[in-house]
Amino acid sequence: MRLLTETSLLGDLRPATRTPEKALAPDADVVVVVTDEPASEVRAAVLSAKLIRGYRALRLVDRDDRPDVAEIAGHFDVERVVGGAGADLGALIDEALAQCGSLFTLLMPADVVVLPDILEVSAPAFDDPEVGVVVSRVENTNAVDAVDFGGYGDHLLRHELMVSKLDDAGALPWWPGMAVVRRSAIREIDGMSRGRQGVTMSTGLRLQAAGWRITDVPVVVARRLAPWTDDRQLHRSARDLHERLSVLVDKEAGTRHERSTRLQRRVYRSADLQVGRGIQRLVLIGLLGIVLFTSAVPLVANPALLVPLWGAWMSFSLLYRREATLAVGFVPWMVSDLRLLTTDLAVAFRALPGRELGSDLVDPAPGRMTRRVLLLGLQIGLAAALALIGLGIVRPEQGDFTT
Known part of the structure; x- marks a missing residue:
């Protein structure tokens, strides 16, 4: 029943008043990153990813080598990059990126369902050769399709005010979530940051220190089901909080990042x-x-x-x-x-x-x-x-x- 609820979200994800710029889809692969999401969410994410227009290949990053994820990969005939106990998520994503033969890759967590034209609406941003990452707008919804309910969307109010200013200042974070990445940019910084969870914000800092820009497309391209229990929401919040704090207390910041990027770290902190x-x-x-x-x-x-x-x-x-x-x-x-x-x-x-x-x-x-x-x-x-x-x-x- 829950799978039917989740996959039904693939209908009309974007508000009718928001019409994205139409463009040709870039040469891109799709990588679905699975950590601790329920199997039903993973199944819905894979199904939505297979409906994306213009992608080359679809891969699953299975951090914990879960049997239910292996079953889903077999059912949908999807290649799987497998980790295990204590596996490094950043290294697994690098392995998946190395198997991609495209110029760009969509990295999406396994708790979202995505709109089929995400690659098309993200493509124009890559006309700027300095753009390394295009982050995606994701709406939160509950089971009865009420968007941004119960405070889940509170942060979007602040985000709407800040994102354009931070983008202009070159300090837009690679928020935890979905993004289309330029593979050459990731290769230039020797791959994703290492860690078992929460690797995008740290990777984004390293990209910006190397001169790459992070931008976003102001169009909703995916939807995330809000957790059905308070316990699940607290778990998800703790997971995201761990990523933010791991960036803020990075002991190697003095040697890893340039001085200009340390200013961006303060922007990250104050924007959280x-x-x-x-x-x-x-x-x-x-x-x-x-x-x-x-x-x-x-x-x-x-x-x-x-x-x-x-x-x-x-x-x-x-x-x-x-x-x-x-x-x-x-x-x-x-x-x-x-x-x-x-x-x-x-x-x-x-x-x-x-x-x-x-x-x-x-x-x-x-x-x-x-x-x-x-x-x-x-x-x-x-x-x-x-x-x-x-x-x-x-x-x-x-x-x-x-x-």
């Missing part, structure tokens, strides 16, 4: 919505919690402590997101924050009634959204209490917390 907002939220709650619940800070006796506390939080936010804020512009950034907030609240209040954590996500995931609302309420409550105490509107009988 989930990491940035998560750390910023923890810092804010930590500061407010210390002020309100510890006896070591006589806040009421000295309301002026509010200024350095709030200043510390705002300075952290500014320093962390400086490059991204400057690239996008302060007003668009704040507008995006407001849109994200209203999206979270609207979805949360629609999803809360009658849903349990871990249930199938035919509606927005209520457990996660409940936690978001509670956390937001905690932030607002702590901030309001801090303001009331600081202004002297609310004071304990003894005058401060130390007595």
Whole structure:
């Protein structure tokens, strides 16, 4: 039943108002990269890949040598590059690229279904000889075909604002996901970065350090099914977060990348919505919690402590997101924050009634959204209490917390 649901997504993936530029498909192969995706998603990805117009050959990279993936490869008569326990994903992708006889290769994860004309809409970008990678736009959907539900598409709001600015600055990341790559560019940097998962962002940095550009086509060319359980979503988020953090804490950055690329690393860091907002939220709650619940800070006796506390939080936010804020512009950034907030609240209040954590996500995931609302309420409550105490509107009988 789920396979039918997934393959049915191959119908009309792109909004009707978005008409891509028509072009001849490039000389390209397709490589489907399988890590920990369920067999049903792998099957749907392979089926959609076989419908792509203009490709030469299709290969599967099977990192873990899974029997179910071997069965799918045999059923669809697809060549398979096999790994095993502890296999290096970057090395397996290099092996698959070496077997490709084309100038370009579409690398797609096994959790997406792709539109048949992806090669055609990506081809014009390669008219620029400096373009090494064309990343693809992917929409998220649930089982009932509701696009960007439950907060899954929050990052797309920020992405829409940032991507053109980052592209113009030559600092567009190779986000985890699908992309068409120029094989000669990958060969020039001696192959993909090494690692068992999350190799695209690091590879993109090395490409940019070598003078290659990463760009994107502003047309949706694929769709990813949002996970059907909260547990599965948390697993997917942890996997993607590992890739981002592995780039940010790269110990070899000083010797591997040029100085100009280290600036791009800061753009990557500040552009990462989930990491940035998560750390910023923890810092804010930590500061407010210390002020309100510890006896070591006589806040009421000295309301002026509010200024350095709030200043510390705002300075952290500014320093962390400086490059991204400057690239996008302060007003668009704040507008995006407001849109994200209203999206979270609207979805949360629609999803809360009658849903349990871990249930199938035919509606927005209520457990996660409940936690978001509670956390937001905690932030607002702590901030309001801090303001009331600081202004002297609310004071304990003894005058401060130390007595």
